[in-house]
Amino acid sequence: MFQPRGRLLAPGFIDTQVNGGGGVLFNDRPEPEAIAIIGRAHRRYGTTGFLPTLISDRPQTMARAIDATREAIATVPGVLGIHLEGPYLNLERKGIHPAASLRVPEKDAFSLLTGLGQAGCTLVTLAPERVPPGFIRQLSEAGVLVAAGHTAARYEQVREALGQGLRALPICSTRCRR
Template identity: 60%
Template sequence: MAFALTECRIFTGECILDDHAVIIKDGRINKLLPSSDLDSSDFNNSPGTDSSLRVYRLNGELLAPGYIDTQVNGGADVLFNDAPSVDSIRAIGAAHRRFGTTAFLPTLISDSREKMEAALAAANQAMTEQVPGCLGVHLEGPFLNLQRKGVHPEAMIRRPEADAQQLLTSLKRGKTLVTLAPEQIPDGFIHNLVESGVIVAAGHTAATYDQVRHALSEGLTGFTHLFNAMPPLNSREPGAVGAALEDNKSWCGLIVDNHHVHPATLKIAINAKPRGGMMLVTDAVQTVGSENNDFELLGQKIVRQDGRVSTAEGTLAGSDLDMASAVRNCVQILDLTLEESLRMASLYPARFLGLASDYGRIGQGFKASMVLLDKDLRVRETWIDGVSSKEVT
């Protein structure tokens, strides 16, 4: 089935085109053209196409590539750690889709071996069943540094078991992202994971600059929620932050919620890194899409107050952030251009995951996973593989 979205502005991933239209067929973008050319398009005259093309008018609003979130712990009162199942992945994806996320990695923080196996099995099943937006799984831990554990349960943090690599490379479909502390794993561990197709990021780490540089040489390409759960940049010990900002080929996840990192620090980091190296993540827990303000996170009482989620002692416990808010914060708080803010939510995470041939742009051949935004950058509608959110609610 084919249809057209017209009378809208379109952010292609590079620039904004006024009064344009996009033709979608079989879940992918077939053509991008001026709205005035839609009636005279040769699409309807192509061999094998249905001459009746449904046209939807978008009243001049902004159509952009759908947001991609590589770190989603939960949503709508569901925490992936509590129930690592395909139903949880589906519920979390639906909760975040309301805020423009059309692709995501359900994220399991440090937990037991059994929970890790269940999370991998759930992700594999979700990919098999084509759960909307699911791209694989993110295992954040458990091979982390206790000194930088944050809200991760201390009892679950450990060194890699003898068969850890076999477990971490067991996902048959989709992408596997692993966050680990480079100083807590044996030499060659990262190299072997990367050779098997796993994406590796540093996080919850107290690694020295030299240790991180060595991890980068083994194939590490990401930094999980930069600045958080890692030592600050120091004049004589750059640490993980310094290594991340110096490296031109890696990507850094940023939580832009006005709680995790000061806006001035974010601006400095964004200016220090080559364009394309910073991407937005939410690190969202189950409060997104929920009215509840009190909940448990792996046995710890957590409270949401004024957009901040934390333990009774004040330790941040993930975030209450959604991707639409993160984009708005980039524009309104960090003074970034709209175009760059949108790239940080779509194109750059697509590149990080090695999926830039399918996601992050609106152009011929790309997946029709898109978000429609009003003038205040609030989400009006989303499409995942050409299916509108209005068709599934």
């Protein structure tokens, strides 16, 4: 059995919410070079796979982040896809997200959120009560992993969302009421 002396041998971490690192915030610099800096900063601490995470922003910034991630998947070690945290969140549970960036899905939201295609994983965090009926199912069927977050959804709304393909319920940001 291999026993490294004075070192720890362990599997790498996978981080699904990486907003920044190395002095760079992804929202401020949605570009491949920024993702590379962020990746290097996290790799030092054992993260071998990650999703650059963009918090609620304008559609143009989201599109730039998706394009940057597509390029980074091919060139930056460990980039597994993208996490779009918002902008379809509940204002009551916005946390750090800018209120001015929160909105309901616009008519081209589906094509934007599925823009990474098969290049990598797309994780979208949204508030189920802020999206139209069938939207979660449509995203899920297109291969997007949908998570509930920053939500004030009622129990029935979460149950409905689960039936449509919602797959993740982060405890820290979800509160369900009956």
